[in-house]
Amino acid sequence: MADTPAVKTTMAKALNAALADALAADDRVVVFGEDVGQLGGVFRITDGLLARFGDRRCFDTPLAEAGIVGFAVGLAMSGLRPVVEMQFDAFAYPAFEQIASHVAKLRNRTRGRLSVPMVIRVPYAGGIGGVEHHCDSSEAYYAHTPGLKVVTPATVSDAYSLLRAAIDDDDPVVFLEPKKLYFSSAEAVLPARTEPIGRAVVRRAGRDATLIAYGPAVPVALEAAEAAREEGWDLGVVDCRSIVPFDDATVTAEVRRTGRAVVVTEAQGFAGVGAEIAARVQERCFHALHAPVLRVSGLDIPYPPPMLEHTHLPGVDRVLDTVARLQWDDQPDPRWLPRMEGAA
Amino acid sequence: MTTAPRAVRRAAPRSRRSATPTDPAHALLPAVEPVRMLDETGSRLPAHPDYPEPSTADLRELYRRMVVGRRFDVQATALTKQGRLAVYPSSRGQEACQVGAVLAVRDTDWVFPTYRESMALTARGIDPVEVLTLLRGDWHCGYDPAARHTAPQCTPLATQTVHAAGLAYGEAYQGRDTVALVFIGDGATSEGDFHEGVNFAAVFKAPVVFFVQNNRYAISVPLSRQTAAPSLAYKGVGYGVPAEQVDGNDPMAVLAVLTRAVAHARAGNGPYLVEAHTYRMEAHTNADDASRYRDGAEVEAWRDRDPVTRLEAYLRGAGALDDAAVAAIAAEAEAYAADLRERMNLAPAVDPLSLFDHVYAEPTPQLREQREQVRAELAAARDTEGDA
Structure with missing residues (x-):
């Protein structure tokens, strides 16, 4: 064999x-x-x-x-x-x-x-x-x-x-x-036996931040990690493989090493699996984190018609834009600042 | 164009099987009138060409289990009033259907009950405490479905019809001659899963008997809001499934029709649909008020068609039952109820940590964490109690 x-x-x-x-x-x-x-x-x-x-x-x-x-x-x-x-x-x-x-x-x-x-x-x-x-x-x-x-x-x-x-x-x-x-x-090589159900895998080791993905988002995360090298970021990628049971151990071990994490899913984000993963990582890795766990997802819309799906699907740019917001300079994210009364 | 099938139905003789052999649909149609063998006073009607009379021994056994079943039903209703059961859907008035159907199958056959089949399950020999576990609330299914060849009582309507089709097909696939008997009510025939279950069984020629207890109401909604079909048995023809309708308060007819349907399925002829015309004498459950949707005169009229007194009158007339036998069976029913009462008065043991068992074959890491959390909560609560 x-x-x-x-x-x-x-x-x-x-x-x-x-x-x-x-x-x-x-x-x-x-x-x-x-x-x-x-x-x-x-x-x-x-x-x-x-x-x-x-x-x-x-x-x-x-x-x-x-x-x-x-x-x-x-x-x-x-x-x-x-x-x-x-x-x-x-x-x-x-x-x-x-x-x-x-x-x-x-x-x-x-x-x-x-x-x-x-x-x-x-x-x-x-x-x-x-x-x-x-x-x-x-x-x-x-x-x-x-x-x-x-x-x-x-x-x-x-x-x-x-x-x-x-x-x-x-x-x-x-x-x-x-x-x-x-x-x-x-x-x-088939027949292949990789790992049992319930085990995530580190697809790419990285020092600066960890991208967590599964299924269709994994190639997107890998592509983004490759592109990030040009911007000076060394990103790792974890492929969850199994959503239930979820491999908290592998995911959190990676995030603790890098201190930053972005969950990448193709699904609409609200109340989704990405939200669950982000919450689990935040709960378990709080003291190791330098930034909140961020999410990249599809939009919260019914799946769009074919000619518009590229706008919906998270791509490399959306992933890298999100990585850029991982508190590299320890400044509040301007998108989420409270709006000033009377501001134009 | 609606006149043609009407003409066929009107023309159908009492035994449809000898008529118009050129029309394949015709052989699938039920008889125009429900099969009856005993009239309302328990007198034997003229012999039916398709249905031989069940043996006296079987009829006596049917009577015995109906009497015990009715006593069980009364006891369960009383237990609900005493707060021992969270809820109880009575099948009083449907004894002929509940007991007749399970008598028609073997222990090795599979039964797929709904929540209203508590009486059928006890008639099948399942411990009544295990049958009432669901309604007492200490677990969902109290009996061992694999050992009793009886699926858990099904609450989502008609969903079990498809399981019965799959189970029956799987059994035949593995060379076993098992029949699946699935209970549903009139309301459930409106659910999509009823359609899919009958259709799958027909396409795969699965040995399933679909037994519809048409008790006239789905909680409060009358049959006229469920269907425009001449009767529910006519639903069979659209799937290529033969069907029959039976007087569901005639125990002899129910047993005869079900016995024939089960034999049809076991012989490899595919599924069979039986509609029993019956009536739910009590409200939907103890939490329901039937006076809001049906009047007392209607209920009283059905009281005159009581299946237990009907069979008792017949058996007495036939010399198969006397005062002593009736008294002995009544005493057996009382003892059954007393034993049930006594055991249901004992608080069941419940273990909060068992909530994490059997969610998966092996608990996930997340469930192990939650189990630890609950264990700690319980320990803390015990310590607090200890301090008080």
Whole structure:
């Protein structure tokens, strides 16, 4: 295995390989959803699974997301390991009651006598020029629901490893796949096993400040850190990988080293996962901080139409502008000074 | 264009299965009238062509469990008034449905109840204290669903119909001949999940019996606001699911129709939909005031259709039940209620730290932190009590 050469592959292909390897490894695994059979999924993540494993193991369902997730609850109760695909982030909303009231709670409601291990795969977030209802960052809804694990990969190797781990997990996992990274490619050795669910990773070490990101925001943070070198900042990047459970230990260790942190998320910021991360870091690292933890996020607007999405999405400039406000000269941030009475 | 189906329905003979074989939809339609085998006085109606009479032994067992079930229901209502239960949704008047349905399935079959199925669960043999755990409030589900093949009582309406479809499909997938019996009410048939559950079961030919207890009201909202269908059983045809309607206060008919529906599903023919016409004699729960939305005359009229007295009259007439047997069953019911009362009067043990158990298979670091915080809060509270 150690001699397997790295090959250039995409996140989409890595996810496809993870599903195929899970189906081959465990008879209990079944993959289903809308268009996942003959078509191989609208993003081709299930490509070839029907042909290889047959329509008992990989099958299309009626077009009904609550039905798909509810059906998976019953299958999991019978001892199977369902992996379901929601076609797009916003199309998963009809399933939310099933997810919040049943998937997340069955273990707890029954004192552990029933459990419903399953993976709910959700292609999420934007940056692909999608029309409305195809680009939502829906992670906060799931992260705010106790009983769910919420995982999102940013690299090809993590996509494979985390999906295999999610399928093996005894808890239900909402597996959020950043659409804009599906066709990003990298050298990877598959099957890859990186780390278990719940571990963040330091993607780039830095001395001056730490950028904390997950999923689609990780490449943005890495690009910003690279660009920051020209401005004289040495920025580190932590990829959370798992939103629930959250790896406080890795994140806070990095922030304590640098004393400054910016949370970068693509999602709208208000009441979001970025707010939670910023609060956790502030609570845990107060005495190590030279500046408040700042956030860079999407705007608090419904996801915009394709021709305007670049204004919404946090990019390198918005990240660097925020880094510039990390109290380098210990002056109040003018944007947040109280307005003077009578001032023009 | 609405006249055509009407004409078909009017033309349907008592046994629809022999008629118009060229129309595939026709075989799925319920009989025009609900199946009845006993009239309101307990007299046997003419033999039904599709439904053989259940055995006397089964009918006696049905009667016994209905009497015990009714006593349980009365006791649970009393416990609510005494503050032992947070709330109790009574199923008084629905005894034939509650007990008849669970008698029609095996212990290895799965039952998917709602919050109103406490009586059905006790009739299934589950400890009544475990059944009432949800309503007492010391935990959510008190019984072991895996051991009893019984899902937790479901509060979000109709959501369990899809679970039943998945469970039934998963069982068949793994080579087991399990049937899933799912209870829902008339109001829940308006929920999208009812549609999705029946449709999934039909498409995947899952062995599910959807049992709709049409008790005329969803809390206060009458059936006329739930549907414009001729009756709820007609919802089956749109999904390709055969359906039947039954007099839900006729215990013999409920058992016969459910037995046939379960056999249909177990034989690999896919799901079946049964609508039972019945009536909730009590308010929605103890917290509800039914006089605000239905009048006393309506309730009184249903009292004359009581399922327990109907079956008792039939069994007495058939020589299968006498005064001594009735008294023995009544005594058993009293003992059952006394035991329940006694055990419910004991305060249940609750452990605040158990709140952190079973949220995940293993607690997350964040839950371990919160557990420590609560442990410290509890210790501090104990110290304060000690000082006082």
